[in-house]
Amino acid sequence: MSWQIKQRVNFYTDEFKPPQLPDEIARLLLISAALMSLMLVVFVCVWSYSGWQGRALDNARQQQAFLQQQLETIKAERPPLTADSGLEQQKQLQEQRLMANQKILRYLTQGQLEQSHSFTPMVEQLGEQDIKGVWLQSFVIDEQGQRIGLNGYVDDPAKLSPYISSLVNRSAYKNRAFRFIDLQKNEGNSWLKFELDTRARDEQEKNDLIEQLAVGEQQ
Structure with a gap:
């Protein structure tokens, strides 16, 4: 028995290629992804700066309270001033x-x-x-x-x-x-x-x- 090819199929035609997005939509998606990445970076920076600023403010308040306490202690130790x-x-x-x-x-x-x-x-x-x-x-x-x-x-x-x-x-x-x-x-x-x-x-x-x-x- 012999085989004979009766029909040929070309799998390299556009019909058999996977679907592709148009260039305009691809560029739009790329720009959107870049903007989202940039916004994420900005959000992380702002969140980090806010946390650092809050810690710095807390340290400043603690330092002020400590100095105020020292000042009150010094005032209490010194005798009151009297005019000659x-x-x-x-x-x-x-x-x-x-x-x-x-x-x-x-x-x-x-x-x-x-x-x-x-x-x-x-x-x-x-x-x-x-x-x-x-x-x-x-x-x-x-x-x-x-x-x-x-x-x-x-x-x-x-x-x-x-x-x-x-x-x-x-x-x-x-x-x-x-x-x-x-x-x-x-x-x-x-x-x-x-x-x-x-x-x-x-x-x-x-x-x-x-x-x-x-x-x-x-x-």
């Missing part, structure tokens, strides 16, 4: 002198005295003097501003020199010099009482005597 009575008295005295000087300066600079208007720059610049340890108690400006007398207190004699230098360098005190300078120990405290005058002592005593004689003749 001597310093309080000195502060009140200085405030009273400052208020008195400010009242005098306001009275003079507001033009309540007929002759004070021309002396306003001198009074204002005298009030601008700011050297710690020197307090002005009273001042005299007469003879049309030619004579200036200052009285006050100083805690260190060395501070009087920069006070005078600062004052004579101001515009209203140019070409003026204090010819009489006196320092006396103030009874009751450690402050020194100072007196400054642009007139020399002999000249001042002479003028005071003339003023006293003139007052006596008027009486």
Whole structure:
């Protein structure tokens, strides 16, 4: 018996090939898979960062609570602070002198005295003097501003020199010099009482005597 091929079949034709997706659908699926992978990576990163941030916040709170506890312990161990009575008295005295000087300066600079208007720059610049340890108690400006007398207190004699230098360098005190300078120990405290005058002592005593004689003749 012999075999004879009566029909041939070509299995390499498109009919026998497995079905394939179109290129557009394949690209769409590929892009979707890539986006899903990217979103998954972002989600993992965000979740990791949130966990790290939460742990860091917890550590910071614990550290703050620990420091607050240490601070409270230190406060409890230290004795309460009390103000020194001597310093309080000195502060009140200085405030009273400052208020008195400010009242005098306001009275003079507001033009309540007929002759004070021309002396306003001198009074204002005298009030601008700011050297710690020197307090002005009273001042005299007469003879049309030619004579200036200052009285006050100083805690260190060395501070009087920069006070005078600062004052004579101001515009209203140019070409003026204090010819009489006196320092006396103030009874009751450690402050020194100072007196400054642009007139020399002999000249001042002479003028005071003339003023006293003139007052006596008027009486």
